[in-house]
Amino acid sequence: MDETRKRKVGRLPKSDPAVFRYSISFSREEHDKFLTLFEQSQQRVKAHFITSCIFGKPVKVVQIDKGMQDYYMRLTTFYGQFRAIGTNYNQLVKALKSNFSEKKAMALLYKLEKTTIELVELQRKISAQIEEFERKYSDSWSQK
Known part of the structure; x- marks a missing residue:
């Protein structure tokens, strides 16, 4: 296969990929509180929830009785x-x-x-x- 021809398969690369990762540790109580807030926010991805909390984006919390x-x-x-x-x-x-x-x-x-x-x-x-x-x-x- 020629080096000049590129394959057109796979996912398109992102313009600004997320390449930096951080790790945090929670105590048992903090973890329980975090999971409660995460469930109340009704977001599907924990990373998105953490990002919205850190950067001050509005965090939606819905409580249903x-x-x-x-x-x-x-x-x-x-x-x-x-x-x-x-x-x-x-x-x-x-x-x-x-x-x-x-x-x-x-x-x-x-x-x-x-x-x-x-x-x-x-x-x-x-x-x-x-x-x-x-x-x-x-x-x-x-x-x-």
């Missing part, structure tokens, strides 16, 4: 199921009206009415929980 997130997701799912009951309620009343005698339909509608009252009370409790949740966490969100 898993309990709050889980509570919110369950409450949202539950409220969605509650709305689906309302849709099924209308279909049930139509089916009772068309498939049963008036006396039998009235007896079943009476039972349905009792259950509906329980659902209304449950909906009030859900609304109270949502309001309490928003009050509790809107204060902590506005402080950050």
